[in-house]
Amino acid sequence: MQRISVIGNISRDQTRYPDGHGNDQLGGAALHVARAAIRAGARATPVSVIGGDLRSLPHHPALSGVDWTALRVTTGPSARFVMHYDERGRLLNLKAAYGASSQLTDHAVDHITRHPRDLYHVCCRRPLNVPQVLKLLTDSDIGFSVDFFLSSADELIGEAAPWLPHASWIFANAREYALLDSVFDASVLGGIVVTDGPRPVRLISRGSQVAEATPPATAPVEVTGAGDTLTGTYLARIACGNGMSAALEAAVDAASRHTTAPPLMLHRN
Template structure:
């Protein structure tokens, strides 16, 4: 495997629809904009990373249906190495999101065989040439297998710690979290954890990135904490996948040699821009666009400069 960044986790078949309003029972409405794509936390983050010009691979499972084949081909077309995506009998996850003009969003998601690779697959995965692994903790036991391999080979690892994963309890998550380079938390997960410094020290985390919705993100390390506000946005259309975009861009910029502050500013600018488009991946910027967003959002000499 020649990839630098390896993303491990879920794939879904995503359908995003913009509608004038959500229909009542036994009624229908017509969408005036739609987007069909591959989705899922791991897949989204992988695309965001690949768009930044970093060699990126995905380790995942899809069902043996037409949706799994479509999702795999879609990701390959986005520049993601899908050699690590395998097929298993069953259905690929489907996500349907409807977004009304008033901003109300409704999401329906099916669980399936494409949620997370099994532990035995992770024990045999080829990690040659991988410099960074990103995964979730929705399946703590499987994630722990990958984390143990990363620690043994000194590969940097980051975790997207979703609120659903916290339901497993911190003891179950500990083997996967221990010594992580970065743990990404959304607002709900941050609130559930509470004392981030104690949490970080307990698991010996090197850094924590807390996404803050339309307020940007905050980075916490042993050196301190810094918040990065988002640049001005022309419009907010859909926030789906913004956190995945942030994680993917942060990883890409870190692998490209950026310091944590520069990586976070690029990630926040990219995620904010993505919210101006329908769907999770519809507005993920490439590297040149991200550089322009950073320059326009934070002119030289303005804003925080160090941790």
Template structure:
């Protein structure tokens, strides 16, 4: 079974409760640890969100000396940032939005972090190394249709460009442009049409 969520709203339309059944994702931690053990010299991106046991995964990566980057999911970011704090200085890059960055600063000194990419919706994204800003890029203006997935698009594009030798500024410019294009794309119809 896949992951499912129950969202509970009050009569005014405000979200008052979220429940989740993680289904197949319950095996995520064991799967990730097996993969890391088989490929200890790989490069990994860890999405620190439930139900992943971030302490087990990040500890294994750090003990192996494996290159890894990290991002968070705002609804669980506070808990996950606290859980991950000991290993964050070993991450090559952290990806956070402005709200997650404020939570991060409450837990760890930004000067201990090798690289943090901070996004803020349509406002400038910045890269900080050991607390010092080294790059910024303003996303091109596009009307947003769907923002879910914009952070993943930005992180993936940034990491791909950096792995191909792009400078930090080039990678950030490409990443913000890709995320802006993503949010501007028309949403898929629900239910999506069947393919083939």
């Protein structure tokens, strides 16, 4: 089985909700996607850059199965994100301090060059130079998938557009899918997994819906990372040979369970 290399941030996250609760936790799309893929049976590594404040990350007791060979530790602080949600778990605003993640593009290009046989998932977030990375993957004929984050999706979908028809899978929420639909004839896009809160998750291929899965009713504890968990689980199940419908069901179940589990807290040796 090919290893899944997940290009994206690992960060310190602060989440805040209207009722006053929230968490200070480990986060970042690359960490959540890779962790979910490993739990679902795949080989996966986060291609990320962190600062010295998270240097003990590979020793975190909840992350013992993660392949850390693509992690770069540098000086300075790691990326930090503060996310405010509404009462339905929808993101209202995001404050970012990228820190060590400003080196992510160079690190990702180096990793792709040295590991052209991996499968790649690109978390299309700032500060990554998304066009540079997607162009390299496309020109090198390397399989890849992508996802976006709503706070920057307007910009980054436009920047990524020339290479999205080459993506094996695109993961988007309903609003991001509407942005994609405004840019593309849907028939040129291979596979799109569209989430929509508690409503059914749809799998659309070449403009036609081919599967859907309804999330179970839950009482969420923390929504951050749920979409990334869905993405990692789906990619892993596809890599393991599952059909699209089975992979989607497993991914939706994993994402729902993620929202009811305690967040991944910072750990000190």
